[in-house]
Amino acid sequence: MSELTTVARPYARAAFEFANENNNIDTWYEMLVFASAIVENPTMAEILKSDRAKQEIGKLFIEVCSDQLDKNAQNLINVMVENGRLTALPTVTALFYDLVIKNKKEIDVNVVSAYVLSKKQKTELIAALEKRLALKVNINCSIDKTLITGMMITAGDLVIDSTAKSQLNRLFNTLQS
Incomplete structure (x- = not known):
């Protein structure tokens, strides 16, 4: 997975900067998103794995996408085909989306708690997360x-687990060492 991310990152960054x-x-x-759906289609996945010439695959892919891609997006597809990287397109799309979110300077944060958070608790949590992440926080x-107590906060790659289970596991591991 990390290898695919490494391969996809320059394409995502170039596409984002151009856009x-x-x-x-x-x-x-x-x-x-449209082109990624085509890449993930089982029939297209088989074609991408085949021994067909790169130009043939690129031409076929562009034909399938029809007029859903402009000339610049078609150029990106052709470069990825030429380099044998078209299967990384869904990861490129995900990384592109991450760049969009960072550019908007906001992030979606998922909070799972054992009980309903009060308005005051939500406000304090949002303020603390905005300070820590230096982004505007949209909280879900x-x-x-089943958590009994505590909460699990997920914001992109950041995970804050203050659930009872997590705290008990840390205590158990400390006692074991």
Whole structure:
């Protein structure tokens, strides 16, 4: 997975920078999502694994995408085909989305708690997360009674687990060592 991310990152960054310079981020994201769905199609996945010539695969892919991709997106697809990286397109799309979120300077945070958070608790949590992440926080709360107490906060790659189970596991590991 990390190897695929390493391969996809330069393509995502180049696409994002181009889209940002041309004030076309939303359109680019839509094109990438569409093209990623084509890559993930089982029939297309078989074609991408085949021994067909790169130009043939690129031409076929562009034909399948029809007029859903503009010339610049088609160029990106052709470069990825040429380098044998088209299977990384879904990861490129995910990384592109991450760049969009960072550019907007906001992040979606999922909070799973044992009980309903009060308005005051939500406000304090948002303020603390905004300070820590240096981004505007959009909070999504849900309840999981099996947690007993505490909460699990997920924001992109960041996970803060203050659930009872997590605390007991840390205590157990400390006592074991």
